[in-house]
Structure formats: C-alpha cells, structure tokens
Amino acid sequence: MSGVASMVRATMCWAGWATSRCSAFAARFPLGVRVIDDNPPEGFIRIDFDRGRPDPTFNTxxxxxxxxxxxxxxxxxxxxxxxxxxxxxxxxxGLHGGMMMSVADLVGTMGGGTLVGLRKFLPTVNMTFDFVAPARVGDWVEGRAEVVRQTRSLLFTNIYLTVGEEKILRASSIAKIPSGDGFTFNKARLAREEAAPS
Structure with missing residues (x-):
C-alpha cells in the first residue's frame, strides 16, 4: 500500500470524540477521513435529521x-x-462550494421558516450564491437568514455564512410554502448518543 493510500485510510480522532463515535462517522467513508472535534460554541445542539431512520439522509x-x-x-x-x-x-x-450551498439552503428554509413561524418543510424553488471568502479546516462557520418578504405561497430570504465576523457566502433564496398541513418539523434535538440521560 502506498504512503498516500495508507495516510488516506488512517482515521484520526482528536480530543473530545469517543472511539465509537469516530468509528461510526468514519465508517461512512470507505477510505477514511481525518476527523477533528466539532467543539461547537455554547448553546449549539447537534441536529438529528434522521430521527432513528435506518437510511441516513443527505443532511446527515x-x-x-x-x-x-x-x-x-x-x-x-x-x-x-x-x-x-x-x-x-x-x-x-478550502470549504467546498457545494457544502456552503447546501448549508445556505438549509439556513434559508429552516432558519427562514423559524423566523416567520412556519414549521413546514419548505422546498427551495430558486437560489443564487456569491462566494465571498474561503473557510479552512477547523473554522467554525455560522449561517443566519434574513426574511425579505413572505407571501401566501413563497418565502424570500437572504442568507449569510460567516467565520467570526467575516462573511464567506451571501445567498438569496425563494422557498415554496406548501398549502395544507404537509410535512412538518419538530425542534432540533440532540442526537441520540449525545442526549442527556433522563
């Protein structure tokens, strides 16, 4: 095995990650990845998108x-x-543009929906992106939405991704507000392995 291949196959778990959590995370990637501690700032809770589904979704x-x-x-x-x-x-x-766009899409729909009091799944119908600055491994990225306008059937938002005070991405989003009840979201909750004992 070449040095590069063995390096790629090595999975490193740094401080703060339980071995089982690292193994489970790295198992998703056949060649392995270098994993560092997320160490989120105070108040952030890991979103459990799958809620026990046997088939993890894209967001996971x-x-x-x-x-x-x-x-x-x-x-x-x-x-x-x-x-x-x-x-x-x-x-x-640098942080991949596809990752930035995916997160901006979630911020526009989940964040925008939260700001206007909607708990529905809001499918995106249009987005534009401006890549302003790079982010690197280890950076903590935050995303916030600003509601521009809400109609009966559409939600217009601006989204900003930042590292500290520096903007790294600006996006504009239009999401469809479905009629009727449709698929709804509950509040974000801790992932099962991180949940506090009851």
Whole structure:
C-alpha cells in the first residue's frame, strides 16, 4: 500500500470524540477521513435529521450540523453552525462550494421558516450564491437568514455564512410554502448518543 493510500485510510480522532463515535462517522467513508472535534460554541445542539431512520439522509452525510435558538426578533433567533472538516473541503483545502450551498439552503428554509413561524418543510424553488471568502479546516462557520418578504405561497430570504465576523457566502433564496398541513418539523434535538440521560 502506498504512503498516500495508507495516510488516506488512517482515521484520526482528536480530543473530545469517543472511539465509537469516530468509528461510526468514519465508517461512512470507505477510505477514511481525518476527523477533528466539532467543539461547537455554547448553546449549539447537534441536529438529528434522521430521527432513528435506518437510511441516513443527505443532511446527515454532510454534517455534523448544529443549531441554536436566540431571542425572538434578533439576528440570532436561528443560527446554524458547523466545524469545517477535511471531507467538506475541495482539493485546494478550502470549504467546498457545494457544502456552503447546501448549508445556505438549509439556513434559508429552516432558519427562514423559524423566523416567520412556519414549521413546514419548505422546498427551495430558486437560489443564487456569491462566494465571498474561503473557510479552512477547523473554522467554525455560522449561517443566519434574513426574511425579505413572505407571501401566501413563497418565502424570500437572504442568507449569510460567516467565520467570526467575516462573511464567506451571501445567498438569496425563494422557498415554496406548501398549502395544507404537509410535512412538518419538530425542534432540533440532540442526537441520540449525545442526549442527556433522563
């Protein structure tokens, strides 16, 4: 086995990760990945997108993603965040544009929906993106939405991804507000293995 292949197959779990959690995360990637501790800032809770489903969805594969709720009516009412990992990066070592777009899409629909009091699944019908600056492995990225307009059937939002105070992505989103009850979301909760004992 070449040095590069053996290096790629090596999975490193740094401080803060239980061995079983690292193994489960790395098992999703046949060649293995270098995993660092997410170490989210205070108040962020890992989003469990699958809620016990046997077949993990796309959002689980790209994560871990975290959310926190702040005071109503403030820019922190809904914040999504994640620690940049190597599997989220492009060959040049920067956060991949596809990862940024996926997170911005979630911020626009989940965050925008939260800001206007909708608990429905809001499918995106249009998005535009401006890549402003790079992010690197180890950076903590946060996403926030601003509601531009809401009609009976559409929600218009602007989304910003930041590292600290620096904007790294600006996006504009239009999401469809389904009529009727449709698929609804519950509040983000801790993943099963991280949940506090009852």
């Amino acid at each position: 594969h790209i994560g871990n993603l975290y959310a926190k709720r702040g005071e109503k009516g403030t820019r922190d009412e809904f914040v999504m965040g994640f620690r940049v990992q190597s599997h989220m990066c492009n060959p040049a070592g």
